[in-house]
Amino acid sequence: MTADDSFGRLDDDGYPAYTMGRAAEMLGTTQGFLRAIGDARLITPLRSAGGHRRYSRYQLRLAARARELVDHGTPIEAACRIVMLEVRLEEAQRVNAEHRRSALEGRPRTAA
Numbered sequence: 001m002t003a004d005d006s007f008g009r010l011d012d013d014g015y016p017a018y019t020m021g022r023a024a025e026m027l028g029t030t031q032g033f034l035r036a037i038g039d040a041r042l043i044t045p046l047r048s049a050g051g052h053r054r055y056s057r058y059q060l061r062l063a064a065r066a067r068e069l070v071d072h073g074t075p076i077e078a079a080c081r082i083v084m085l086e087v088r089l090e091e092a093q094r095v096n097a098e099h100r101r102s103a104l105e106g107r108p109r110t111a112a
Contacts, residue, residue, distance in 0.1 A: 016046040016054035023055040029067055033076075037066050040080035062087070 024031045034053070037043055043062055045053035055063075062083055069079035 012056075013058045014056050016056050016059075018055045018057075018060065020045070020053045020055070023060055023063070026060060027064055027067055029063075033067065033070075034063065036076050037063055037080055040077050042066055042080035042083055 018026065020031050020034055024034055027033075034045075034055070038045060038053075043055070043059040045055050045059065048054055065083050065086070066076070066079045069082055070076055074082065
């Protein structure tokens with residue numbers, strides 16, 4: 001891997017660039033919280049060759065949303081389920097918008 005390859009990955013939301021310690025620090029939470037949301041299957045961090053958890057920016061955004069809900073009194077399991085449903089809703093809305101766009105583009109044009 002070249003330096004250019006490494007720098008290119010910095011823009012990749014899915015690249016697992018953050019260690020558990022750094023991720024917890026960035027989120028202002030504990031490593032135990034990250035383990036708990038992993039146990040609740042909100043996120044599944046990649047494991048390094050040495051078995052250490054590595055997190056992507058996308059996963060950190062999900063974790064931050066779960067933490068926000070937990071900070072407002074939502075139990076962790078419920079917070080993780082809410083975040084999962086929010087992700088599914090966002091994806092469904094994106095797919096629906098694509099279908100609507102495709103339908104409009106395929107519609108015959110009327111004479112004016």
